Amino acid sequence: MNDPLSVTYSARLRRVCEYIERHLDEPLSLEILSRMAHSSPFHFHRQFTAWSGLPLYRYIQWLRLRRASWRLAFNPRDKVIDIALDAGFQNPESFTRAFKTAFGQSPRQFRKRADWAAWHQRVPKLVLQEQHVMDVKIVSFPHTQVAMLSHLGAPDRVNESAAKFIEWRRTTGLSPVASSQTFGIAWHDPDTTPPETFRFDICGSVERPIPHNDVGVINGEIPAGRCAVVRHHGSLDSLSDSVWYLFREWLPTSGETTRDFPVFFLYRNFVHEVAEHELETDIFLPLR
Incomplete structure (x- = not known):
C-alpha cells in the first residue's frame, strides 16, 4: 500500500x-x-x-463530541446549550441523547464528574493530523520553579488530575494560566508501564514557593540544562509519535547523549480553548 x-x-x-x-x-x-x-x-x-x-458523518460527530467533552470538563462557564449548538445539534435534548450514547454520561453528569477511563474506552481511534519531518533545535532550558501535582495511576485518568490542578490554579491564583507556563513531565511510557505504577506530573510555573494545600499540589522544579526541543502540532493523541521521532530518527544521528531527567512538555495552548489542529506542544528531551 x-x-x-x-x-x-x-x-x-x-x-x-x-x-x-x-x-x-x-x-x-x-x-x-x-x-x-x-x-x-x-x-x-x-x-x-x-x-x-467510520462513516463520514459519524466521524464528524465524534470530532464534535470530543470537543464538546473538553469544553464541558474544563470550561465551567460555557453553557450546555451553547456547547450543543456549536457541536451541530439543533437543541440540548438531541445533544444530551447523542452525548450519553457516546460516553455513557449525560453532559451534566460529565461536567460534574467526568469518567475519563470510560471516555478513552469509547472514543474510536480517529484519523487526525499526520506528522512530517520535524525541525529539532537544541536550547538551554532555564531552571524553572513549578507547582506540581503528580498523577499516579492509569494514563486514561490523567485528565482527572488535570481538572484538579486547573481548579487549584483558578481558586488560588498562585499559578495563573495567563502569565504562567504549563508543563507535563512524562516519567513513564504509557504503552509499556503497568497502570498502577504510571506517573505523570502536571506543573505550572511559579515565582515563589506555594503553601501547603489539601489538593496535593507541591513545590517542584524543572532543572536547567541543554535540551533538544521539537514542536508538535495538533492532537495530543499523536504526541507519542513526535516523542518517538526524537528517539528513533533524530537522536541516533545527532551525536548527543541524554541526561537523567524525563521527557517533558510545554503546552502552548489547550484543547478546551482551541481546535485540535491548532494545538501546539513543545517536547523537550534533556541532553548532557
Whole structure:
C-alpha cells in the first residue's frame, strides 16, 4: 500500500480530514468533501468508511463530541446549550441523547464528574493530523520553579488530575494560566508501564514557593540544562509519535547523549480553548 497511487489516495483523504477539523463549526457538505478527494459524491461515503473505519458523518460527530467533552470538563462557564449548538445539534435534548450514547454520561453528569477511563474506552481511534519531518533545535532550558501535582495511576485518568490542578490554579491564583507556563513531565511510557505504577506530573510555573494545600499540589522544579526541543502540532493523541521521532530518527544521528531527567512538555495552548489542529506542544528531551 506504499505505491505512488495509494500514497496519493491517502493524502487526498487526509486533506479531507484536516479540512473537517478546521471547519467543525460550519456545515460540511458531501459535495465539498468528495470534491476535495477527487471522488464522486455517490461513492465517497464508502471510500471514506473503508479508509478511516467510520462513516463520514459519524466521524464528524465524534470530532464534535470530543470537543464538546473538553469544553464541558474544563470550561465551567460555557453553557450546555451553547456547547450543543456549536457541536451541530439543533437543541440540548438531541445533544444530551447523542452525548450519553457516546460516553455513557449525560453532559451534566460529565461536567460534574467526568469518567475519563470510560471516555478513552469509547472514543474510536480517529484519523487526525499526520506528522512530517520535524525541525529539532537544541536550547538551554532555564531552571524553572513549578507547582506540581503528580498523577499516579492509569494514563486514561490523567485528565482527572488535570481538572484538579486547573481548579487549584483558578481558586488560588498562585499559578495563573495567563502569565504562567504549563508543563507535563512524562516519567513513564504509557504503552509499556503497568497502570498502577504510571506517573505523570502536571506543573505550572511559579515565582515563589506555594503553601501547603489539601489538593496535593507541591513545590517542584524543572532543572536547567541543554535540551533538544521539537514542536508538535495538533492532537495530543499523536504526541507519542513526535516523542518517538526524537528517539528513533533524530537522536541516533545527532551525536548527543541524554541526561537523567524525563521527557517533558510545554503546552502552548489547550484543547478546551482551541481546535485540535491548532494545538501546539513543545517536547523537550534533556541532553548532557
